[in-house]
Amino acid sequence: MKKKTILELAAPAVVASSALAASLRLFDYAFKRVDYIPETSADKQKYATAYYHYVDWYKQIPKEKWVLHPDDLENRLVANFIPAPKPSKQTVIISHGYKGDGETMANYAQLFYNLGYNVLLPDDRSHGESAGDYINFGWLDRLDYLEWLNKIIVKLGTDSVIVLYGASMGGATVEMMSGEKLPPQVKALIADSGYSSIEAELSYLLRKQFHLPKYPFVPLVSMINKRRLGYYLSDVESTSQLSKNHLPILFIHGDKDVYVPHSMAFRNYDATQGPRELWIVKGASHVESFWLDPVRYQNHVAHFLTKYLVTN
Template identity: 30%
Template sequence: MPFAPNFPVLLRTEDGVRIDAAHTPSRRAAEGPELGPELGPEVGIVVAHGFTGSWRERTARRIVHVLSEYGGVLAFDFRGHGRSGGLTTVGDKEILDVEAAVRHLRATGCPKVAVVGFSMGAAVAVRHAGLRRDVDAVVSVSGPARWYYRGTRPMRQVHWAIERPVGRLAARVVKRTRITGVEWDPVPMPPHEAAALIAPTPLLVVHGDADAFFPVEHAHQLYEAAREPKELWIEPGYGHAEAAATPDLIRRIGKWISSNFS
């Protein structure tokens, strides 16, 4: 099945960064209610990718295609990624990018908006929901609970890319990811502390027991810090973020969003 069509959107953040995005209308509106329970035109879903990712990648487009069964989807590139402007701060100012996406969906007539984040995008989604408090549901997939984690080889490689000039150059050349060389000051609130501020907005934490970046303890820390309503899914055999997400898992996430908006 071909991917659902998307329409280009140019967002502008509160601090003036240009964000490259695309809107995929709900397939239910085009194909009828046989796709599932009627959610109505008000449902919007923001998809926030992981570090060095892009909404233009096939894995991300596959996720958007499935989620469009449950509402209109706005996917975007974080600052410093792909065709967006600016430099990535790896989870700090990126909450402004999510805010711009949420604001766009609200402006187009979506009073109900969910944010689904993957890896770095999950950390940003949780922080945005806790600090801005203007979404109606949030999903953290493969997200970290705390900063500076170096307990796995992939995360040590990520820190090398972030902290060393040669690493930042490699990320720019190979992944089109432009990383700031300025250290956090102050250090932003960690995701597990932000998770405690999300209620009464529902939170879903999804994590794989085969995640090579963040072990499942991160998911448990997020879940335990949060207040009800919340859910925790530990997925057997699931690896990390978008690349490992199956259509079945994404469909279950879409149904969870549907259940909280019905």
């Protein structure tokens, strides 16, 4: 009887220890830096030839390397700047997706280049050439992008016209930037396949990919993140940031997205306070909208921007 009581008392501690160990593994799996670009999902392998065509263009196009905090090895950030084909005051900052880098956004870079924009392609913290050990899913990146904005304005002038564009994690980064005090040069935002909150996104993926419940894993991962990066996952909400936004914003999302469900696009759309448009692309999986019809995608983006920007 006494032995059974000891086992019963020990059981919760064993379960808690196992849950914590599993949460530590989940945190490392999802948040730890990797120094390679993971292979794209199977549904987008058919676009590989077209993708590498854009990458070849990106590698050949003249560009400048910009650096923030060059002497601080722990906070050094790198971006590549592609001047417009003709001198222009219009610049787009393109925010890349999870475990990507600026180069992986080559197709969007060419899109905006063709529209006459200068293009800035940062590598976010813990991605590409930028420093960092853990991915922050846009929450700290949004503050870094404020520094990139200031660098653009210093380099190109106070009469700059700036657009923020992002896809997937980059889309959420743009959405989270929207709640900050942005310089008046920022005129419009475009977010493709951004999540409404990292807590909701992690809970969704845990259930879908690993068949695990939100509790106790998400709260434990959140506690680990607080110790490693200084904030709880509940702090990372696109919707709360969008509720402070008054700039025009275009949301793009595929209705077949099983990575970031398109219901999140409706939550983000409902949250924002600025002029807004929502384009749900039929048949598109996660960040597939461009690849289904690049010309249509470019035309849709251009049409949105002509409403709010003065071309030069």
